Amino acid sequence: MPCKILHFDNCQMTKLGFRQIASEYSHVDFTINYENSNNESISKVLTQHNPDILVINLDTIPYKIVSLIINYNTKNLKKIKTILVSNFISKQVFESFYTKGILGFLYLNSKKIEIISCIKKVCEKKIYISNEFREKINQYKDDHYFIKSSFKTLTPKEIQVIKFIILGKTSSEIGEILHNSKRTIETHRQHIAEKFDIMGQGRLSLFLIEHKSLITALLNEEIEISGYS
Numbered sequence: 153m154p155c156k157i158l159h160f161d162n163c164q165m166t167k168l169g170f171r172q173i174a175s176e177y178s179h180v181d182f183t184i185n186y187e188n189s190n191n192e193s194i195s196k197v198l199t200q201h202n203p204d205i206l207v208i209n210l211d212t213i214p215y216k217i218v219s220l221i222i223n224y225n226t227k228n229l230k231k232i233k234t235i236l237v238s239n240f241i242s243k244q245v246f247e248s249f250y251t252k253g254i255l256g257f258l259y260l261n262s263k264k265i266e267i268i269s270c271i272k273k274v275c276e277k278k279i280y281i282s283n284e285f286r287e288k289i290n291q292y293k294d295d296h297y298f299i300k301s302s303f304k305t306l307t308p309k310e311i312q313v314i315k316f317i318i319l320g321k322t323s324s325e326i327g328e329i330l331h332n333s334k335r336t337i338e339t340h341r342q343h344i345a346e347k348f349d350i351m352g353q354g355r356l357s358l359f360l361i362e363h364k365s366l367i368t369a370l371l372n373e374e375i376e377i378s379g380y381s
Contacts, residue, residue: 155275158203160221162212166237166260170207173264174271194220203232205274210238211260215346222252233274237262242298242349243289259284299363302348303370310347313340315371318360 157174161167198206198221206225208218225232235256236249246257256274258267259282266282273280306314309330316326323337330337345356360367 155204155271156202157205157207157271158198158201159207159209160213160217161207161209161237163209166209166212170267173267174207194224198224198228198232205256205271206232206234208234208236209260210236210241214342216342222249222254226252233277235270235274235280238285238288240288240298240301241285245349246289255279257281257285259288296366299348299366300370303367305347306344310340310344311371313337314344314360314367317341317357318364318367318371 159167159170161170194217206221208221210218222234225234231253233256234254235258236254237258237260239260249257255277256270257280258270262270262282262284266284270280270282312330313326316329321329323341324334326332327334327337341356345359348356348359350356350359
């Protein structure tokens with residue numbers, strides 16, 4: 153199973169763990185300095201490394217970068233086989249990636265045998281979804297469970313931003329209220345969208361409106377606990 157893997161990951165621990173396992177079977181490279189990537193820089197990275205397989209940690213790589221990579225790969229004549237790794241993912245996001253031709257799906261803390269099996273299958277252009285990943289998807293089919301779990305990962309400032317989004321405030325208006333720049337608020341919106349597995353902050357308002365009753369209840373619980381309004 154000789155193949156070259158290019159690994160996108162911002163977590164040093166998971167990078168080292170993956171390299172220790174995969175290096176027994178494949179050559180593994182890691183990308184650096186791609187935080188401000190665009191189509192041109194993504195193309196340059198992929199051309200320079202010329203990998204057989206891409207491995208992307210969805211929990212540490214911003215969705216903007218993930219989307220650029222996958223969109224580039226979709227349009228490229230040489231389709232690079234791709235494996236996505238995540239600790240949790242919604243069924244909606246899983247299906248969106250699946251329909252774009254992603255072959256491998258791994259749970260972040262998958263066992264060695266799962267990782268190797270996934271690499272082997274993907275090398276053969278076959279689909280591989282680890283058992284733990286399937287269990288996570290089934291678990292998060294319950295929207296209420298998923299939203300509650302994701303809400304717990306929000307920072308106090310992100311919770312404040314959500315409260316004002318639900319009230320219909322724009323990023324500029326929220327910035328004035330919280331004494332932050334519009335750009336800072338948009339960054340908070342992006343982080344919130346990522347935590348709720350929403351592809352792009354533009355869809356965040358719609359998501360919050362669709363689940364307004366549950367989100368409002370969670371906001372009220374948080375206010376009672378923290379004491380801020």
